[in-house]
Amino acid sequence: MRPPIQRIESRSVTELVTAELRRSIVAGDLAPGEPFSLRRVAEMLDVSFIPVREAVRNLESEGLIITRPGRSAIVAPLDLEDLRAIYRARRTLEPEIAARSCRVISVAELDRLAAQAEDFGDARHTIQTVYDSHHEFHVALLAPAASPWDMRLMNLLWRAAERYIRIGFRGAEGGAGDNHQHQRAHENLLDAFRGRDPVEVREAVLVHLTHNEESALAALRKATAVVEGQVEQKGSA
Numbered sequence: 001m002r003p004p005i006q007r008i009e010s011r012s013v014t015e016l017v018t019a020e021l022r023r024s025i026v027a028g029d030l031a032p033g034e035p036f037s038l039r040r041v042a043e044m045l046d047v048s049f050i051p052v053r054e055a056v057r058n059l060e061s062e063g064l065i066i067t068r069p070g071r072s073a074i075v076a077p078l079d080l081e082d083l084r085a086i087y088r089a090r091r092t093l094e095p096e097i098a099a100r101s102c103r104v105i106s107v108a109e110l111d112r113l114a115a116q117a118e119d120f121g122d123a124r125h126t127i128q129t130v131y132d133s134h135h136e137f138h139v140a141l142l143a144p145a146a147s148p149w150d151m152r153l154m155n156l157l158w159r160a161a162e163r164y165i166r167i168g169f170r171g172a173e174g175g176a177g178d179n180h181q182h183q184r185a186h187e188n189l190l191d192a193f194r195g196r197d198p199v200e201v202r203e204a205v206l207v208h209l210t211h212n213e214e215s216a217l218a219a220l221r222k223a224t225a226v227v228e229g230q231v232e233q234k235g236s237a
Helices: 013-026 038-045 049-061 080-101 107-120 127-145 148-168 176-195 198-236
Strands: 035-037 065-068 072-075
Touching (some): 035 038, 127 176, 176 198
16 A cells, blocks of 8 residues: 655756755856757766756756857856846736835735845855845745746746846945845835735835846846956956
8 A cells, every 4th residue: 555655856957956056056166158068067067968968958948048059058248238127027927026015015024024134234145145034035925816827927037137237346344324224125115014005015015126126237237247356357467
């Protein structure tokens, strides 16, 4: 007789390879535009070629990798117009979900998120150390009114934006001033949610997204200028 509870299988090799390649790309360890060999990746990860090929297909569908004839690929270059398109879609989707969520999210959940927002102000944080909890904060704010399809779309957009944000602010030290602003921006969102006014919440989310987009674009322009300068120096050496 089949037991009522089945043994849970470990994550597939393809899932693990996909996760590691995604991590390397969004963190900037694999640089935008950098070519790489699928067989070389398989050797580095000590896996067969097949899961690497499948992982690359997965990441190509997410817009992180571009495949080329043969068995090589490149990390998708950064495109500031892509980032603008991501935020246009977020401004269409997130404020409306937030306007519904503010009416049903619990006081206990808002209190929990307030403690999380306070932690954003820690001067020791950089975008690399705080990004995951920042993502979780926004998921928790919207989840009470989000359908499964809403979450699928938002996760796609958040994942697409992640690489731009992590690379744009890579190396930034944060500090008390910047991190306090980050804390206050999220406390402002919570204040709007506590008011339970959908109009006010919709506007607060729009303001938050617009500010984040402008900051990310400025940081990426600066990061791109640094990279281009390094390339020019190498070319003249």
